[in-house]
Amino acid sequence: MTQPFIETVDLNKNYGSIYAIKNFNMQIYKGEIVALLGPNGAGKSTLMNMIAGFLKPSSGQVFIKGKNIFQAPLQSKAEIGFLAEGAPLYPDMTVQMFLKYMAELRGVTQKEIDQAVQLANIENVLRQKVETLSKGYLRRVGFAQSILCNPDILLLDEPTDGLDPNQKEHMRKLIKQMGKNKAILISTHLLDEAMSICSRIVLIHQGQIRADGKCDDILKQTKTKSLEAAFKKLTAK
Numbered sequence: 001m002t003q004p005f006i007e008t009v010d011l012n013k014n015y016g017s018i019y020a021i022k023n024f025n026m027q028i029y030k031g032e033i034v035a036l037l038g039p040n041g042a043g044k045s046t047l048m049n050m051i052a053g054f055l056k057p058s059s060g061q062v063f064i065k066g067k068n069i070f071q072a073p074l075q076s077k078a079e080i081g082f083l084a085e086g087a088p089l090y091p092d093m094t095v096q097m098f099l100k101y102m103a104e105l106r107g108v109t110q111k112e113i114d115q116a117v118q119l120a121n122i123e124n125v126l127r128q129k130v131e132t133l134s135k136g137y138l139r140r141v142g143f144a145q146s147i148l149c150n151p152d153i154l155l156l157d158e159p160t161d162g163l164d165p166n167q168k169e170h171m172r173k174l175i176k177q178m179g180k181n182k183a184i185l186i187s188t189h190l191l192d193e194a195m196s197i198c199s200r201i202v203l204i205h206q207g208q209i210r211a212d213g214k215c216d217d218i219l220k221q222t223k224t225k226s227l228e229a230a231f232k233k234l235t236a237k
Contacts, residue, residue: 003066004029005079005153005183006051011060013046013207020046021207024060030152033179035194035201036187039235043207044187045085048157051185052082064153081146083139085157085187091131095122095141098130099148106149113148119174120144121167135162143171147178154184160193172197191227201227203234210234 004027011024020043028034036044049055051062053069053076062069064076090098103113117123120140125133133141139162146154159175160168175184176197188194194201195215203211203218211218211234215227222230 002029004063005065006185007063008047008051009061009063011047011050011062012058013043013050013055014058019207021050021057024207024209026202026209026212028183028185030183031180032200033175033184033186033198035198036185036204037189037191037194037201037231038204039189042204042235044189044204045157046207047204048082048084048155048185048187052080052084052155053077054082054084078149079151080153080155081149081151083142083146083154083156083159089130089138089141092129094127094129095133096126098141099145102145103148108149112150116144116148119147121170136164136167139163140167140171152182154178154182156184157187158189159186160188160190168193191231195227203231205235 006028008024008026011021012019013021024047036047038044046055050057053073056070064079067076069076093101099113099116117126120143122137122140122144125137130141139159143159156175160171163171172193175186178184186198200214201218202209211221211230218227218230219225222233224230224233
């Protein structure tokens with residue numbers, strides 16, 4: 001049986017009586033682009049941070065290509081490229097310095113840096129300080145660092161946030177192309193983004209999975225005619 005690239009088993013994250021993530025079970029395989037779709041506060045970023053190994057669950061497990069990320073953190077994290085919410089960067093570094101620093105941490109060469117720069121289309125801001133960049137360029141620089149080592153797994157938290165329409169189109173095409181050989185999980189609240197580039201949608205509300213499948217399957221399950229209507233129905237409770 002094919003091994004999932006990402007697997008969560010009975011995953012929970014609670015703060016006292018409040019659950020950010022509750023009984024979350026999900027598998028993502030190579031070649032899948034999965035949209036984690038939900039309203040603000042649904043638990044999407046919390047889940048992303050646990051899968052990336054940055055946030056410890058209250059209970060449950062996360063497996064990256066069969067390895068428990070908290071028992072084999074270095075091996076597991078080496079498989080992941082992560083564009084976090086807000087893309088934490090070093091404001092006093094130039095883009096070039098930042099990418100070189102991240103490349104050294106990842107053990108990759110200038111060739112890989114150049115390729116990531118080209119794919120993210122950030123050649124014209126390499127000498128600018130990170131603190132001077134627009135929100136759109138910050139996301140693109142964050143995306144460049146996430147693909148530096150050509151990881152098998154990409155976790156992209158709101159990857160098109162702050163991008164103009166042309167930049168969004170470029171990013172979506174790039175993600176779709178990369179998804180052929182990777183497992184990609186995208187966090188988004190944009191219905192059109194989920195439909196245009198993702199092969200599967202996991203609809204999350206109040207930390208729990210409300211639907212998981214292709215768009216057509218979700219419409220049949222909810223007896224609705226549009227993803228927007230299904231989204232409203234499943235998040236009404």
